[in-house]
Amino acid sequence: MDVIMHSSSFLLPKLYQPVNKPVKNYALVVLNQHLPRFMPRLWDHANLRICADGGANHIFDEMYQITNDEDKKSTRNKYVPEIIEGDMDSIRPEVKLFYSSQVLLFALWFLHCLPSQGSKISDKSHNQETTDLHKCISRIHHCTPDDEKPNLCVLVTGALGGRFDHEAANINVLYLFSDMRIVLLSDDCLIRLLPRTHRHELYIESSVEGPHCGLFPVGAPSTSTTTTGLKWNLSESKMRFGSMISTSNIVQSEKVTVESDADLLWTISLRNLT
Ligand SMILES: Nc1ncnc2c1ncn2[C@@H]1O[C@H](COP(=O)(O)OP(=O)(O)OP(=O)(O)O)[C@@H](O)[C@H]1O
Ligand SMILES: Cc1ncc(C[n+]2csc(CCO)c2C)c(N)n1
Numbered sequence: 001m002d003v004i005m006h007s008s009s010f011l012l013p014k015l016y017q018p019v020n021k022p023v024k025n026y027a028l029v030v031l032n033q034h035l036p037r038f039m040p041r042l043w044d045h046a047n048l049r050i051c052a053d054g055g056a057n058h059i060f061d062e063m064y065q066i067t068n069d070e071d072k073k074s075t076r077n078k079y080v081p082e083i084i085e086g087d088m089d090s091i092r093p094e095v096k097l098f099y100s101s102q103v104l105l106f107a108l109w110f111l112h113c114l115p116s117q118g119s120k121i122s123d124k125s126h127n128q129e130t131t132d133l134h135k136c137i138s139r140i141h142h143c144t145p146d147d148e149k150p151n152l153c154v155l156v157t158g159a160l161g162g163r164f165d166h167e168a169a170n171i172n173v174l175y176l177f178s179d180m181r182i183v184l185l186s187d188d189c190l191i192r193l194l195p196r197t198h199r200h201e202l203y204i205e206s207s208v209e210g211p212h213c214g215l216f217p218v219g220a221p222s223t224s225t226t227t228t229g230l231k232w233n234l235s236e237s238k239m240r241f242g243s244m245i246s247t248s249n250i251v252q253s254e255k256v257t258v259e260s261d262a263d264l265l266w267t268i269s270l271r272n273l274t
Contacts, residue, residue, distance in 0.1 A: 001259070004198045006266075008183075008190065010045045010155060011038060011208040011273060018203075023153040023181065029136045030055035030081065031170075032090050033158030035062045035144025036187045038273050042155050049081040050139070052132035055158065056081065056099060056119075085122040085139060086132035096121065131169045133159070137177050149180055159184035160191065171265070175219065178263065187270070194264045202229075202256040202266065212269040215258065216245035222262035229256035239264075 005022035028046035032054030036042075040063075044050060051059060064075035076098070084091065084099060099119035122137050137154065146154055159170040174182055174193040184191040184208045190209070194200045204210055215227065221240030231250035239245050239262075251268065258264065 001197075002252045003149075003198050003201055004074070004194075005201045005203065006192065007203045008146075008205045008209050008268075009180050009271035010042060010153070010183075011205060011270070013041060013046050022203075024151040025148075025153070027140050027152060027154045029133065029140075029154060029156045030059060031133060031156060032058070033162050034058060035066060036157055036185060037066060039063070039066055039157065042157065042185075043079060046155065048083075048140070050083040050085055050136045051081045051091075051119075051134050053084070053086030053088055055132075056084050056091050056095050058158070060095045060098065067076075069260065072076035081119050083120045083122060083139070085124065086122050086138050087127065087135075089125070090122075130175070131166075133170055133173050134176065137173055137180070137182065141177055141180060142193055144180075145181075146179075153181040153183060156182060156184050158186070171218065174265070175263065185270075189267055189269050191267045194258055194260070194266050196260055196263050200266075202258070204229075204251050204253070204254050204256060204268075206251075208271050208273050209268050210251040210271075213249050213251050213256075214245075214267045215239075215249065215264055216241075216247070216248040217262040217264050222260050222264065225258070225260040225264065227256065227258050229253035234261040251272075 007018065007022055009017050009021055010026055026046045027048040027114045028042050030051045032052065035058050059081060060076060060081055063079045067075055069075040080099060100121050133156065140154055160167055170184055178195050217237055223238055224236045225234045225239055227254060228235055229251050232246065234246060243253055
């Protein structure tokens with residue numbers, strides 16, 4: 001069985017990346033919740049930034065506070081997402097106008113050499129069958145060739161710590177796109193899916209994550225899960241909701257390994273980083 005290596009080195013400054021990073025490229029998806037305090041770091045790592053509908057309001061409103069920037073205007077001009085995608089029922093009109101008129105600036109740049117900026121606005125208001133996060137990930141999935149998918153990791157901010165139906169839908173997206181690396185983030189923790197098709201090696205960045213962690217199946221039960229590197233390891237253990245699941249576990253090694261006959265969610269606490 002092949003191994004997938006995982007690392008949260010995107011939580012470290014770009015300068016301090018380990019040499020053997022399992023991922024080359026990052027995409028950032030900003031959901032409609034408060035931005036995490038480490039948002040500027042994620043922004044710097046990403047080659048593509050997409051706001052899911054009202055996520056754009058939070059970039060507009062909060063980025064200058066997080067960056068401690070005195071000049072609100074120049075911060076807004078600096079942090080312009082490449083795409084705003086969704087059913088457009090949450091983005092405020094002035095925010096939509098601000099980022100779409102950056103496209104006009106782009107036209108001016110062409111003519112007068114102004115700085116190049118501009119968000120593509122992808123209005124999917126006709127689609128009330130899928131969530132805005134689903135729409136964003138569909139776009140990334142579609143645009144990424146299969147052989148490039150393992151090199152890309154999608155970081156999703158504001159995915160946890162809000163309405164439970166939204167959180168459930170966000171977790172469902174991990175399962176719907178299980179051929180992609182997707183990390184759901186809040187200020188306090190992250191979640192990733194560990195597909196049963198592979199063995200998993202998690203390289204723990206202990207300066208920014210841990211020690212609390214959890215591992216459990218959501219859809220189908222697991223009849224055999226084996227781990228190393230945890231305080232309470234599993235050895236061909238059964239896990240299902242209604243019986244045993246591993247929560248409030250503790251990471252005890254720089255490397256955690258997981259092998260299971262079911263898709264599992266891995267969650268780990270985040271330290272108080274800025
Ligand atoms: N409270 C929340 N908790 C977790 N995720 C959220 C929350 N609010 C929004 N999101 C995420 O941000 C995305 C965009 O949010 P937005 O508020 O625009 O959704 P929406 O389409 O208006 O949903 P709804 O109509 O159900 O409120 C959602 O698809 C969801 O993934
Ligand atoms: C069975 C079923 N349940 C709920 C919805 C509603 N819904 C799901 S995603 C979405 C878009 C939110 O931006 C909406 C309105 C549906 N269509 N089908």
